[in-house]
Amino acid sequence: MSSEIRKIKDEDLEKIIGQLLRFGVLLSSMVVLAGGIGYLVRHGLQIPSYHTFTPEPEKMRRPVPMWKAILHGEGRPLIAFGLLLLILTPIARIVFSIIGYLLEKDYLYVVITVLVLIVILWNL
Amino acid sequence: MTGLGGGVVLIPLLTLLFKVDIHYAIGASLVSVIATSSGAAAAYVRDGISNIRLGMFLEVATTAGAVVGASLSAVLSTSVIAMVFGGVLIISAVLSFLRHQDNLVVGEGSKLARTLKLGSSYPTPEGRQPYTVKNIAGGFVLMNIAGILSGLLGIGSGALKVLAMDNVMRTPFKVSTTTSNFMIGVTAAASAGIYLRKGYIDPGLSMPVMLGVLAGAYAGSRILTRTKVSSLKRIFAIVILVLAVEMIYNGIHHSI
Numbered sequence: 001m002s003s004e005i006r007k008i009k010d011e012d013l014e015k016i017i018g019q020l021l022r023f024g025v026l027l028s029s030m031v032v033l034a035g036g037i038g039y040l041v042r043h044g045l046q047i048p049s050y051h052t053f054t055p056e057p058e059k060m061r062r063p064v065p066m067w068k069a070i071l072h073g074e075g076r077p078l079i080a081f082g083l084l085l086l087i088l089t090p091i092a093r094i095v096f097s098i099i100g101y102l103l104e105k106d107y108l109y110v111v112i113t114v115l116v117l118i119v120i121l122w123n124l
Numbered sequence: 125m126t127g128l129g130g131g132v133v134l135i136p137l138l139t140l141l142f143k144v145d146i147h148y149a150i151g152a153s154l155v156s157v158i159a160t161s162s163g164a165a166a167a168y169v170r171d172g173i174s175n176i177r178l179g180m181f182l183e184v185a186t187t188a189g190a191v192v193g194a195s196l197s198a199v200l201s202t203s204v205i206a207m208v209f210g211g212v213l214i215i216s217a218v219l220s221f222l223r224h225q226d227n228l229v230v231g232e233g234s235k236l237a238r239t240l241k242l243g244s245s246y247p248t249p250e251g252r253q254p255y256t257v258k259n260i261a262g263g264f265v266l267m268n269i270a271g272i273l274s275g276l277l278g279i280g281s282g283a284l285k286v287l288a289m290d291n292v293m294r295t296p297f298k299v300s301t302t303t304s305n306f307m308i309g310v311t312a313a314a315s316a317g318i319y320l321r322k323g324y325i326d327p328g329l330s331m332p333v334m335l336g337v338l339a340g341a342y343a344g345s346r347i348l349t350r351t352k353v354s355s356l357k358r359i360f361a362i363v364i365l366v367l368a369v370e371m372i373y374n375g376i377h378h379s380i
Contacts, residue, residue, distance in 0.1 A: 014172060021162040021309075029159070029338055036331040043328075050144040056323035079327035080320075083155055086334070087316045089162050090309040097180060108240070113180055116310065119187040123194075124317035 013100040017093050024089030031082030038075025056080075091120055131157050131279035132213055134333065136367040139206065140374065144329065146202045146209075150278030151325035154316040156337035157280045161309035163341060165302075174302040175244045175295070178257065182267045186285070186311040189271020194315035197276045198322060203375045209277050210372035216283040217364040220357060227294040229256050236260050246299050255296055263293040275315035280308040 059069040060080040069077035094117050101109040131153040138149035165174070197205060233243050233256030243256035257263070266288035270281040282304050289300035319325050 076327040079331045090313040116183045120314045
């Protein structure tokens with residue numbers, strides 16, 4: 001009986017996670033596309049140089065400078081923001097899983113999932 | 125779908141043909157890996173094939189590995205990365221030819237498997253088939269290596285992840301492929317965070333790569349359902365081998 005109840009909750013959680021992943025990919029690709037159009041309008045005729053590596057400026061790497069540049073109407077930081085959304089999609093999935101395991105009172109998996117989240121956020 | 129992801133083609137293409145610095149190529153590849161993995165996982169998770177608990181548990185190993193790999197990537201020279209990449213390509217190409225035996229471990233499973241609730245069931249035409257897993261420690265270690273390679277080279281390491289589950293933990297093939305896909309996104313997100321902060325992810329380069337790969341993945345899943353996978357796999361493996369040799373050659377001559 002108790003396993004029956006857990007199974008149903010598992011499937012509900014899986015459905016939510018599936019929707020979340022789909023939504024994240026869709027949203028981020030739309031933001032990237034919008035930024036891409038802006039970028040091409042401004043810089044479409046320039047030839048970019050990727051042969052040697054020079055680190056991207058702050059506004060492509062950190063959320064706050066990124067946001068300021070987007071409000072400025074720049075395309076590349078908007079792409080970077082879309083990419084950040086994409087990276088956050090699997091992370092959001094982990095957060096949802098933690099909530100799910102909490103609801104199921106599966107504390108072992110709450111710990112395991114929190115551990116994964118810490119490893120990722122530690123380095124973001 | 126052929127068992128090998130897009131990253132293994134994308135990185136040689138960008139570095140060899142377009143002469144992009146391999147760090148940029150890895151950054152762009154990671155982005156595309158997250159996009160395709162999340163997109164595909166959405167479908168699999170809904171079907172209830174992937175084992176989410178098993179994936180979550182093994183993600184501890186892969187994310188920790190990914191962080192190590194991504195940090196290594198920053199200190200290693202591009203030639204060394206290119207050579208490691210070539211080596212991994214060859215191994216992946218060979219792995220993709222391994223015959224998948226249809227594993228099924230039934231019964232109670234070990235104490236650890238029960239504690240971690242790693243056993244599950246997957247849908248078959250005759251209803252849900254229960255199974256459990258073996259060699260948890262071995263699979264965990266192999267997953268850690270897969271994570272390191274993913275972070276270092278910007279690939280999904282899907283072939284190695286499937287190997288860890290299929291041949292070591294003995295999960296059913298359908299479960300290993302879908303669970304591997306489910307894990308790839310999280311693993312890549314761990315290293316992509318590091319690459320983004322270090323400035324290896326260039327918006328101008330990642331934008332066409334991400335959108336192109338997503339469009340390609342969508343088209344590919346339509347075409348592949350109508351094509352014979354085995355012959356396609358053979359062609360793909362040959363392409364990979366050629367690219368691998370090219371990468372190693374350029375790495376040795378420091379021209380990458």
